[in-house]
Amino acid sequence: MxxxxxxxxxxxxxxxxxxxxxxxxxxxxxxxQSPQVMVISCSDSRVDPAQILDVAPGEIFVVRNVAALVPPFETTPGRHGVSAAVEFAVQFLKVKEILVMGHGLCGGCKAALTQDLHGNEIGEGGFVAHWVDMLDEAREPIAAQLGTDGREAELAMELEAVKVSLANLMTFPYVADKVESGELSLHGGHFAIADGILRVLDETSGEFKPAD
Structure with missing residues (x-):
């Protein structure tokens, strides 16, 4: 490296x-800048959205964080980095589409699934644990059906995390308004590192299908 x-x-x-x-x-x-698409993706060093989507500088507005998560809309005091990026992209850049792109072997989703970091002090995983705990509710049925160990459960958590972020995006009033008016479209995706396949969420079936 x-x-x-x-x-x-x-x-x-x-x-x-x-x-x-x-x-x-x-x-x-x-x-x-006048990008048409915003991409919300993971900070993982292996999944650069510009490389995966083969775009040039200026073509996508990107925010990256642990597990590609979007928190729900809040007005409480705090430093809302993802919310600020969404606000800027939608209200000022007026992007037409938002893609939430999860990925395979995501450490953040694995932490959400296993909850190994829950209860840890700040500086020892506490920040990560508090960030991914927004997936706790989505985790419950996965853990009950598939357990919290193994690739099948991890993949289920990764896919569900994308759906959680898409649902949270719709809690932003200006996002929901523009989606309902047709000015904005939301998309979900999952990039598998091992085989290089991008799967896109089919809104009708709720399943992720290869983009090939």
């Missing part, structure tokens, strides 16, 4: 290569 210094070398290659060759495009982006 590359070190920071090696990444700086990579920047120099980018500056001399792609950036220079697409100078006109970067000059256009310097004037502002």
């Amino acid at each position: 590359k070190t920071f210094e090696q990444m700086i070398d990579g920047y120099r290659n980018f500056r001399a290569g792609d950036w220079h060759e697409e100078r006109e495009r970067w000059a256009e982006l310097a004037e502002g």
Whole structure:
């Protein structure tokens, strides 16, 4: 894996290569952004949405966090990073679509399933535990049917987490209004690291189907 210094070398290659060759495009982006799609994905180093979706700079507005989760709409004091990103994308950038993209072998979803970090102190997993506890309700039927160990249960948790985030998005009044008016569409997806397949949520069946 590359070190920071090696990444700086990579920047120099980018500056001399792609950036220079697409100078006109970067000059256009310097004037502002107008992406049509927002992507909410996991912070996991293996699942870069720009790479998976093969998009150029300026084409997607991205927020990444542990397990690609969207909390429900709240007005309580606090630092609501994901909510701020959703607000900015929907109300100011006026994106037309939002994709919540989970992925295989997600550590955050596994933590939600096993609850191994629940009760841990801050700095020892407490932040992660409190973040993924928004999946506690979704976890219960999965744990009852499949247990909390094994790939089948983990996959079920990963897919359900996408559905939870989509449902939470609809608790934002301005998201719900635009979905109902047809100005905004919500999508769910799951990228399998091992086989490279992106599965997209079918709204009618509630199942995830390969995008191939």
